[in-house]
Amino acid sequence: MTLLVTKNPARTILIDGEWRESLSHSTFPVTDPATGAVIGRASDGGAEDTAAAIAAAAAAFDSWAGTTAHQRSAVLAEAERIMRIRQKELAALMTSEQGKPIKAAMNEVGYAADFLAWFAEEAKRIGGVAVPSARADQRFITMRQPVGVVAAITPWNYPISMLTRKLAPALAAGCTSVLKPAALTPLCAVATMEVLLEAGVPAGVLNMVTSSRAAAVGDTMVESPQVRKLTFTGSTAIGKQLAAKAAGSLKRVSMELGGHAPFIVFADADPVRAAKGAALVKFLNAGQACISPNRIYVHRSHYEKFVDTLTERVRALKVGAGESPGVSVGPLINERAVTKMESQVLDALEKGARLTVGGKRMEVDGLDGKTFFAPTVLADVTPEMLISYEETFGPVAAVMPFDDEDEVIAKANDTDYGLAAYVYTNDLSTAIRVTEKLRFGMVGVNDINPTSASAPFGGVKASGLGREGGYEGIDEYLDTKLIGIAV
Missing domain, CATH: 3.40.605.10 (Aldehyde Dehydrogenase; Chain A, domain 1)
Incomplete structure (x- = not known):
């Protein structure tokens, strides 16, 4: 080339x-x-x-x-x-x-x-x-x-x-x-x-x-x-x-x-559509994006359906060298990035998280690189886990349930970061009310790509x-x- x-x-x-x-x-x-x-x-x-x-x-x-x-x-x-x-x-x-x-x-x-x-x-x-x-x-x-x-x-x-x-x-x-x-x-x-x-x-x-x-x-x-x-x-x-x-x-x-973006799925949202959206944006660029969702909050009424759908979608992702046909998740940028993924996953599992897919390094046939990490879903994540407050910047999705709107807004805002946030809801009032309360520079409402050259990009805090x-x-x-x- x-x-x-x-x-x-x-x-x-x-x-x-x-x-x-x-x-x-x-x-x-x-x-x-x-x-x-x-x-x-x-x-x-x-x-x-x-x-x-x-x-x-x-x-x-x-x-x-x-x-x-x-x-x-x-x-x-x-x-x-x-x-x-x-x-x-x-x-x-x-x-x-x-x-x-x-x-x-x-x-x-x-x-x-x-x-x-x-x-x-x-x-x-x-x-x-x-x-x-x-x-x-x-x-x-x-x-x-x-x-x-x-x-x-x-x-x-x-x-x-x-x-x-x-x-x-x-x-x-x-x-x-x-x-x-x-x-x-x-x-x-x-x-x-x-x-x-x-x-x-x-x-x-x-x-x-x-x-x-x-x-x-x-x-x-x-x-x-x-x-x-x-x-x-x-x-x-x-x-x-x-x-x-x-x-x-x-x-x-x-x-x-x-960034440390929250991704909130309310009770009136379609959990399958939300899970498909989460899979697309979370594993974009192998999770190495500042607007990548770090904390996925799902209303308890949809929690298991969402986790099952997300797990199914993530399991189907093909990992490999970027020029290979059908690959959707490439390598992480270096060995240090992979080590960070291992550290966050191990910490979460030791503190009670549930691993539904992935969770470890991958070897890709014919390649000598050591920078592939399996796309991962962690369910039942709690606030004391590293992944709940430390930016991940990799292919690990952290999912947790919530019951109350005020509760989830407080949790979403409980971070020093304020770049992007995501809200899935079919109720216009919920969309406006929650968007106004989220302390982030950009909010995607039923939208995983709230960016464009013609739109302002940036955060707060x-x-x-x-x-x-x-x-x-x-x-x-x-x-x-x-x-x-x-x-």
Whole structure:
């Protein structure tokens, strides 16, 4: 398979339009999580490489900010066109590097292109307003201007769509950027940047530092006075550290962090339909999604029917390498992720949970990888179990019964996280009442995919700050300037 990377794969650092090695000339391996095989190498950048990338972004800012909204829109539209043409090739690369099944990878590339298309249009909708003054001889108007150089740090679980969700609005707003992609998926980032460069993004407007030394790159970004905005997707613990450091120079910050989503099935819901929905969203990307349901609450009247249906659906899931036909659950990203699944399952079983399917590592014929974990259902989960309060990020569904609406809302809200929640009910009043009481940034009502490039994505509490996507997404990259005119 031909990977969409530069002619010299070790040159994966992009500064001022040029692909470079790291200044240290060091590299790190990139592996296929399904087999453990090395599929490439990436430049291992550090603080000096990051400083050079920031300087290039700062130098390019005035020129890019001075382009018209229509010019920026055209570049993003062209990037969308190229990405859709290369969808199969990009998806194949993602499956090799990240492990997700090829169908899911195809969907992700399409989702990534959606952000390019959406913000190509939003670029042309940046405007100001006229504000009435109390003085007869004064007029107020506002204008929206790009915040400046943006530092973007992206995760491995969605290695292309999370890039365009940040870089597309930054480009649309007139910002320049420095990207630090996840060390586990740098080749997807290289391929994405090549699409954007081919679409006409000028040298210096987009820069990237691949690195296995996240702290060296991240610290340089947050400490640089030239960087005026930090956008991060990752763990809550790291997000808090970065936000604290960014406060030193009063940077704009947006954070998309961890989740611990409740999935609530009320007595008036269809338990079979709800169980089918839970199986689809829980095991998407092998459970490695921040909006994946962690706690499934089912009304006691439907509990056994729901557990039986969910178990039947999960037992039918095919596990294997992402490029294999019919596979719906690929490998976890690494050995550490599998160890976490084992720990959570063992803890739950020791404390009284009931295992209905899965619960252990899997060996997949013909593969040397050690990162497959059987899709798992744990019934009768209780609050003291690790899985009830620790983010799972893997293919383990935790199910528990409830009797009362107020009780289940209290349990659902009993978490530091507040990203996504799910409600299954056939009663409109229940849907509205419960949705209003859930302290989460997004709620799916009889809907397992409450996301779109055109809709705001983000959480509350320890799940983050700000929103990505929708018309709100570009606001994160714009400052408002007030102009007072005496007449």
